[in-house]
Amino acid sequence: MEAMLFYLVALVSVISAFFVTKCRNPINSALCLVTTFLCLAVFYVMLQAPFMAAIQIMVYAGAIMVLIIFVIMLLNIGSVGKSRYTHGVAGAIVLSFLSFIVAAKFIAGGTVSKAVGDISAEVVQSYGHTELIGKAMFTEFLLPFEIASILLLVAIVGAVILSKRKV
Amino acid sequence: MLENYLPVLVLIGIAVAFAVGSVVMSGLIGMKKPSAVKLAPYECGMPLVGSARERFSVKFYIIAMLFILFDIEAVFLYPWAVMFKRLGMFGFVEMGVFIAILLVGFIYVWKKGALEWE
Amino acid sequence: MIDGLIMIVLILIKLGVIFAVIMTMAAYLVLAERKILARMQLRHGPNRVGPFGMMQPLADVIKLLTKEDFLPDRADKWLFLLAPGMAAVTAILTFAVVPFGPPLQVFGHELPLVVIDLNVGVLYFLGLSSLAVYGVALGGWASNSKYSLLGGIRGLAQLISYELSMGLALVPVVMLARSFSLTDIVLAQQAAPFILVNPLAFLIFLVSVVAESKRTPFDMPEAENELVGGFHTEYSGMRFGLFFVGEYINLVILSSMVTVFFLGGWLGPLLPGVIWFGVKVLALCFFFIWVRGSLPRLRYDQLMHFGWKILLPLALLNVLLTGAVLLWSRT
Numbered sequence: 183m184e185a186m187l188f189y190l191v192a193l194v195s196v197i198s199a200f201f202v203t204k205c206r207n208p209i210n211s212a213l214c215l216v217t218t219f220l221c222l223a224v225f226y227v228m229l230q231a232p233f234m235a236a237i238q239i240m241v242y243a244g245a246i247m248v249l250i251i252f253v254i255m256l257l258n259i260g261s262v263g264k265s266r267y268t269h270g271v272a273g274a275i276v277l278s279f280l281s282f283i284v285a286a287k288f289i290a291g292g293t294v295s296k297a298v299g300d301i302s303a304e305v306v307q308s309y310g311h312t313e314l315i316g317k318a319m320f321t322e323f324l325l326p327f328e329i330a331s332i333l334l335l336v337a338i339v340g341a342v343i344l345s346k347r348k349v
Numbered sequence: 350m351l352e353n354y355l356p357v358l359v360l361i362g363i364a365v366a367f368a369v370g371s372v373v374m375s376g377l378i379g380m381k382k383p384s385a386v387k388l389a390p391y392e393c394g395m396p397l398v399g400s401a402r403e404r405f406s407v408k409f410y411i412i413a414m415l416f417i418l419f420d421i422e423a424v425f426l427y428p429w430a431v432m433f434k435r436l437g438m439f440g441f442v443e444m445g446v447f448i449a450i451l452l453v454g455f456i457y458v459w460k461k462g463a464l465e466w467e
Numbered sequence: 468m469i470d471g472l473i474m475i476v477l478i479l480i481k482l483g484v485i486f487a488v489i490m491t492m493a494a495y496l497v498l499a500e501r502k503i504l505a506r507m508q509l510r511h512g513p514n515r516v517g518p519f520g521m522m523q524p525l526a527d528v529i530k531l532l533t534k535e536d537f538l539p540d541r542a543d544k545w546l547f548l549l550a551p552g553m554a555a556v557t558a559i560l561t562f563a564v565v566p567f568g569p570p571l572q573v574f575g576h577e578l579p580l581v582v583i584d585l586n587v588g589v590l591y592f593l594g595l596s597s598l599a600v601y602g603v604a605l606g607g608w609a610s611n612s613k614y615s616l617l618g619g620i621r622g623l624a625q626l627i628s629y630e631l632s633m634g635l636a637l638v639p640v641v642m643l644a645r646s647f648s649l650t651d652i653v654l655a656q657q658a659a660p661f662i663l664v665n666p667l668a669f670l671i672f673l674v675s676v677v678a679e680s681k682r683t684p685f686d687m688p689e690a691e692n693e694l695v696g697g698f699h700t701e702y703s704g705m706r707f708g709l710f711f712v713g714e715y716i717n718l719v720i721l722s723s724m725v726t727v728f729f730l731g732g733w734l735g736p737l738l739p740g741v742i743w744f745g746v747k748v749l750a751l752c753f754f755f756i757w758v759r760g761s762l763p764r765l766r767y768d769q770l771m772h773f774g775w776k777i778l779l780p781l782a783l784l785n786v787l788l789t790g791a792v793l794l795w796s797r798t
Contacts, residue, residue, distance in 0.1 A: 209546065209608065216601070227354065236590030237424055244597025245420045248604070248627060249413040255608055255620065256410055310586060312647060316428030320440050327443070330425065331450040334418050338454035341414040342463045345407050356478050356582045357563050363486055364559040368552040368709055375536045375705030388540040390612035391700055405616075409624050412771070416627040419779070423634045426786065427590065430641040433790065434797075441790045448783055455780065464775045466768035 188228060195221030208254045212247060219243040233312040411463050422451050477578055485582065489562060493715035494524035500756050507760035528708075536704030539610060546609035551702065551709035554602030558716040561595045564588040565723045566650045568733045568741035580733075580741065581650060588649040589641060592724060593634050596679060600626045602713065603681075603688060607698035618697025621767060622688030625678060628774040629685075633675035635782035639668045639789040640728050653732030660731035667785045669729045671778055676721045678774070681714065682755060684762040685770060722751035 198217035205211040219242045226235035306314060319327050389397060429436070429444050436443075458464060498513065498520065505512030513520035538544060568580035585591050600623055607619015641647060643664060644655035662669045678685040689697030699710045726732055726747040733740030765773070 207543070209543070209605075213546075213549075213601075213605075232585065232587040233428070233590065236587050236594050239594035240590065240597050241417070241420060241424060244594060244600070244630075245417040245627070248597075248600060248623065249410075249417055251601075251604060251608075252410055252413045252623065255604075255616075256405060256407070310431075312428050312431050312587060316432035317435075319425075320429060320432060320436050320443055324443060327425070328446060328450075331422075331447040334422060335450050335454040338415065338418050338451075338458060341411065341418065342458055342461050345411045345414070346461060346463055353583065356482060357560075359479070359482055360486075360560060360563050360582055361556070363482060364556040365552070367486075367559070368555045371532075371705045371709065372536070372548070372552070375532050375534070375708070378532050379534055379536045379704050381535060381537075383535075383537050385540075388537060390539055390541055390610065391614065391695060392612075393695070405620060409620055412624045412628060412775075415775075416631060419631050420634070423631065423638070426635070426638045427641065427647070430638045430786075431645060431647060433642045433793065434645055438794060441794055444790070445787060448787060452780075452783065455783075459776065464771070466771050 184228065188225075191221050191224045191228075195225075209251065212250050212254060215250075216243050216247050219247070230306055231311055233315055408466060415458060415463070418454075419451075422447075481578065481580075482582065485562065486559070489559065489716055489719060490712075492719050493712055494528070496715045496718060496752055497527070497711075498523050499752070500759070503753070503756045504760050507757075531705050531708040534704040536706055539612065539701045541611040542701065543609040543611065546605050547701075548706075550602050550606035550609055551699075551706045551713070552602075553605065554599065554713035555709040555716070557595050557599040557602065558713040558720060561592055561717075561720045562723070564591050564649050565720065565727060566653055566732060567723070567744045568739070579650070584648055584650045587647045589637055589647040589652075592649075593630070593637070596633070597627075597630055599717070600630075602710070603698050606702070606710065607688075610698075610701035612701050614694045614700045615698050618688045618694045618700065621694075622681065622698055625681070625685065625688060625770060625774075628771060629675045629678035629778070632671055632774060632778035632782045633679060635779070635786060636668045636672035636675060637728060638782075638786045639665050642786075642789055642793060649727050649732075653727055653734060656731040656734060660729060660734075662729040665785070665789060667781070668789070669725075671782050671785065672728065673725060674778065676725060677755065677758060678770075680718050680721055680755070682718070683759040684765050686764060687767050687770060718752060718755060719748065722748045722755070725751055 195218050198214040198221070201214040202211045202218065205214060219238060223235040223238040223243070226232070226238060392398070425447065426444070429440060433440060501523075502512040502520070513523045516522040516526045538547060563582040564585050566579070566581035566584065571578045571580060603622035603626065604619050607615045607617075607622065610616070640652060640661055643661060644652040646652060646655070681688050687697075688694075689699065694700070699707055702710060723744075726744060730747050730751075732747075733744040735743035735746075738746075
């Protein structure tokens with residue numbers, strides 16, 4: 183049952199990811215990307231990480247894609263013509279095939295498949311996923327968290343400078 | 350564990366069936382008499398002027414960018430809020446610093462006039 | 468096996484009842500709005516179809532179904548089809564996490580009166596409301612009409628702006644309840660509803676909710692006397708109906724959210740929980756109609772000014788203030 187759902191959602195996510203590159207109308211591409219993000223959110227739910235699923239939807243599907251759709255509308259990008267074969271396409275195919283082999287090797291070798299630390303599925307169930315993230319982020323990973331605020335500050339300044347020429 | 354989410358799947362099914370069903374019903378029952386004038390975009394009955402695919406103000410773009418940034422900030426606030434009682438004073442000071450840094454950014458945005466709609 | 472079957476049947480019955488109730492509420496809310504607005508403007512409102520116009524929603528549905536449902540020739544066909552569906556589906560789905568009563572005992576089974584008690588319920592609500600912007604944006608863009616485009620863009624910017632303050636107003640609620648689950652949030656209000664504990668968060672949330680529902684005084688996306696109908700100008704028949712139904716379902720859902728987060732949900736003396744919940748939701752719906760009957764529309768710059776320069780900093784400061792008070796009250 184769970185495996186079936188996984189393969190179904192995986193199929194949808196791969197197909198929609200394919201159409202992100204294949205659609206000629208940029209808005210359709212953007213919507214395919216939203217579908218892929220929603221599929222990823224389902225994966226997070228299946229991995230018992232509901233907080234990540236919610237963030238995936240709120241930040242990626244709900245905020246970043248909204249910006250992208252805004253940009254598409256703003257720049258008034260129409261449909262592009264039929265994409266032609268270039269050497270870049272061949273290079274991309276070779277590169278993605280190589281990275282697939284590397285990823286498969288890591289997963290099969292067990293390098294990334296085992297969970298590290300004392301956090302098991304049972305702990306997540308009993309303690310709560312969000313609570314665990316909160317606990318880790320605000321005690322152990324305090325510095326990265328504060329650095330994130332500086333990163334956001336830089337991004338805010340950048341956004342204003344980019345879009346307001348005469349400051 | 351996935352069984353818990355079953356009702357949501359069923360609800361998605363109901364909602365989609367409702368949306369598709371009502372549009373299909375309307376397509377079957379409703380009359381069909383399209384004409385060139387009827388299918389043209391509505392512009393108060395006047396002949397069409399230009400195209401609707403126009404560029405629009407960059408201000409909307411700034412709003413969307415600032416929205417992402419403050420949305421991410423809010424995302425950091427949620428795990429903190431749920432752990433607030435257990436983190437105590439320490440957590441409060443941490444989040445105080447975080448919010449203070451972002452308020453600096455907010456004041457910058459304000460002073461630069463990115464929030465003005467002149 | 469039998470137990471499981473009973474459980475599945477109960478869930479299906481529950482979903483069916485919930486769906487029927489939401490739909491009926493949305494339909495009669497339209498009538499109630501027309502009636503109440505009419506009374507506020509010294510008119511009678513719809514009173515021809517059935518006694519006191521009670522059959523008006525049915526007549527409206529029949530009218531919408533038999534209207535021509537045409538596709539403007541310049542529209543982007545698939546997006547034009549998708550947009551109203553998005554609006555209605557996201558609205559219906561949000562109700563999944565709303566607890567509308569204490570658990571019931573049926574045939575020895577405990578039946579919780581909520582579709583699913585997610586432990587990230589608050590985030591589920593915020594996530595779906597951030598997806599709801601696509602209905603407006605795509606509807607406006609796909610129509611390929613100037614009014615629709617303006618309405619869609621305005622709507623998109625307005626919805627994302629007020630989503631921020633809506634999300635931030637919920638942070639104090641989560642701090643007080645120490646949980647994202649809506650059931651836990653209701654149960655945490657047994658001593659006092661959060662409207663009394665944190666009135667500022669309530670006000671911020673209430674204003675943001677009115678803006679999120681795109682209703683007067685925040686109805687710029689569909690301002691009928693400048694944009695004709697805004698993002699749904701080009702829609703007709705049942706596709707317009709879906710936008711319309713979605714909007715009223717949304718109103719019911721947002722009222723339920725205010726009830727759950729700030730008014731103590733189903734909690735109340737004497738009467739059963741479901742009735743308390745219904746009374747609170749209906750009172751809020753009446754409040755929203757009242758606001759529409761009383762306030763003029765804002766200008767767009769006023770709207771953005773209010774959202775970004777007043778509500779957002781206020782919501783952020785309220786988070787810190789709540790934290791400080793909580794710490795101070797504990798020591």
